[in-house]
Amino acid sequence: MSTRSRIARRLADGRYCSIYCHFDGDLVGNVLQEHYPTEDDAEFIMKRGDMSCITKDSFDAYRDRGEPWSKIRPRNSDDLQGLIALAWETGAEYIHYWQDGCWQTISMWGPQS
Numbered sequence: 296m297s298t299r300s301r302i303a304r305r306l307a308d309g310r311y312c313s314i315y316c317h318f319d320g321d322l323v324g325n326v327l328q329e330h331y332p333t334e335d336d337a338e339f340i341m342k343r344g345d346m347s348c349i350t351k352d353s354f355d356a357y358r359d360r361g362e363p364w365s366k367i368r369p370r371n372s373d374d375l376q377g378l379i380a381l382a383w384e385t386g387a388e389y390i391h392y393w394q395d396g397c398w399q400t401i402s403m404w405g406p407q408s
Contacts, residue, residue: 303392318348337393
């Protein structure tokens with residue numbers, strides 16, 4: 296069974312750009328903090344589009360499997376509430392987002408960590 300998440304980056308205008316990540320949503324936050332610790336990393340991840348999983352060494356991005364970009368491209372949300380609504384729509388159990396110089400996590404089932 297998969298633990299889905301959204302990985303996001305807060306943009307300069309206050310909106311959020313996010314992608315879907317299918318596996319290991321409960322572990323993705325640690326991977327991001329330890330192996331992708333910069334805003335440049337967050338921007339690079341968004342450019343990959345939706346993915347199956349992310350590890351310290353690689354991305355399993357759907358675009359590398361030939362999925363149409365129109366279906367797997369990053370999606371924008373107007374604010375954090377919009378990002379949370381999008382996470383619910385896509386079945387995400389976690390949101391991992393870059394904001395204020397670090398990765399932050401929201402568990403859809405409990406308090407923020």
